[in-house]
Amino acid sequence: MPKVYNWQIGREMDYPFEGQRPRRQAAAVFDTNKCIACQTCTMACKTTWTSGKGQEYMFWNNVETKPWGSYPLAWDVRILERLGPQTWEGGVYRGKTVFEAAPAGERALGYLPEDLDYAYPNRGEDETNAPLTEERFYLRLPHDLWFFYLPRICNHCTYPACLASCPRTAIYKRPEDGIVLLDQQRCRGYRECLKECPFKKVFYNHTTRVSEKCVLCFPAVERGIQPRCMRTCIGKIRTFGFVSTPDRARPDNPVDFLVHVRKVALPLLPQLGLEANVYYIPPVHVGNLRFLQMLFGPGVEQAAATYRRAMEGKDEELRGVLLLAVSTDRIVHRFRVARGLVYGYDDRGEEVVRVPLKEPTMVRPAYDPDHRAYRYNVT
Numbered sequence: 001m002p003k004v005y006n007w008q009i010g011r012e013m014d015y016p017f018e019g020q021r022p023r024r025q026a027a028a029v030f031d032t033n034k035c036i037a038c039q040t041c042t043m044a045c046k047t048t049w050t051s052g053k054g055q056e057y058m059f060w061n062n063v064e065t066k067p068w069g070s071y072p073l074a075w076d077v078r079i080l081e082r083l084g085p086q087t088w089e090g091g092v093y094r095g096k097t098v099f100e101a102a103p104a105g106e107r108a109l110g111y112l113p114e115d116l117d118y119a120y121p122n123r124g125e126d127e128t129n130a131p132l133t134e135e136r137f138y139l140r141l142p143h144d145l146w147f148f149y150l151p152r153i154c155n156h157c158t159y160p161a162c163l164a165s166c167p168r169t170a171i172y173k174r175p176e177d178g179i180v181l182l183d184q185q186r187c188r189g190y191r192e193c194l195k196e197c198p199f200k201k202v203f204y205n206h207t208t209r210v211s212e213k214c215v216l217c218f219p220a221v222e223r224g225i226q227p228r229c230m231r232t233c234i235g236k237i238r239t240f241g242f243v244s245t246p247d248r249a250r251p252d253n254p255v256d257f258l259v260h261v262r263k264v265a266l267p268l269l270p271q272l273g274l275e276a277n278v279y280y281i282p283p284v285h286v287g288n289l290r291f292l293q294m295l296f297g298p299g300v301e302q303a304a305a306t307y308r309r310a311m312e313g314k315d316e317e318l319r320g321v322l323l324l325a326v327s328t329d330r331i332v333h334r335f336r337v338a339r340g341l342v343y344g345y346d347d348r349g350e351e352v353v354r355v356p357l358k359e360p361t362m363v364r365p366a367y368d369p370d371h372r373a374y375r376y377n378v379t
């Protein structure tokens with residue numbers, strides 16, 4: 001098998017094809033500290049792309065409660081159990097990736113979910129990691145008792161297992177932006193991609209008998225507009241743009257800044273070896289570091305410390321980038337923080353948005369002499 005370099009695991013690894021990176025790679029950063037599980041993103045996607053026959057159970061975007069939530073059922077536990085020991089030495093992963101652990105005759109390690117695994121799209125919602133006891137009653141930081149929300153879409157991986165597994169070469173990665181698409185004309189419904197995508201982000205349509213997946217709203221992206229799930233996000237947790245490899249990171253690119261410069265955004269399950277391109281700012285209130293490291297790799301502690309500094313007002317640039325999230329429908333390619341404002345620019349260098357680092361607060365006097373009335377709300 002050819003060797004490719006995967007920077008997320010700090011080493012070369014086996015992949016069925018020669019590594020060929022796209023000219024630029026579409027990517028997103030999700031801040032788990034801000035997600036409120038309103039599911040607006042889920043419904044925005046559902047009403048745009050998957051409201052047809054045979055798509056009833058499909059959620060290209062879903063939001064699950066961790067640690068117990070999952071869709072399809074236990075997708076993460078099942079693949080991690082199969083993968084075996086997952087050890088890191090510093091930033092280098094020493095275990096096997098899904099490609100290196102592939103059984104004979106297969107391209108990647110995987111399993112095919114059953115129909116019933118899709119029966120409960122929001123299973124485990126708001127369930128905490130452990131039962132409430134007297135010791136756990138007190139509010140401490142990080143918390144003993146916790147849960148957090150994990151919004152998930154296809155990761156438009158640099159080394160997609162779905163693409164590697166398809167016997168019809170129906171899945172391809174666009175060289176212009178790295179979006180992974182499935183050609184439904186070529187697909188014959190073998191479901192190898194469902195089996196081998198460890199994130200379970202390919203879905204089989206029982207009516208048309210072909211598979212389907214997230215298209216990252218490519219018609220919008222081509223016009224410089226963010227995908228629907230990003231621009232409808234109520235919690236403003238989503239930063240959409242393009243990510244570089246670490247050696248080419250640009251500090252004024254919002255995604256590069258979060259991923260490579262501040263290293264506050266981490267890939268989901270990097271040990272699988274797909275170089276997933278949705279990054280997560282880990283939740284800072286969660287007390288179980290080992291759980292977070294299993295999910296986001298070894299950079300969790302440092303990411304949480306960096307994030308806390310920004311929240312304490314000690315990192316204006318990081319705060320600025322985070323405030324840009326979902327502040328415009330346009331894709332922000334470059335940002336700048338100056339004089340209490342953060343500015344966002346498109347790919348032609350034109351300003352598309354500016355946001356104050358601190359919202360102005362006005363305190364009104366409690367007594368309004370014009371109306372000879374007292375106000376209850378004075379802020």
Ligand code: SF4
Pocket residue numbers: 153154155156157160161162163180196197198199200201202213274
């Ligand atoms: S998340 Fe799954 S469906 Fe999406 S590109 Fe990666 S392997 Fe393919």
Ligand code: SF4
Pocket residue numbers: 034035036037038039040041042063149151232233234235236237
């Ligand atoms: S719209 Fe945003 S805040 Fe709401 S569930 Fe989706 S990611 Fe979370």
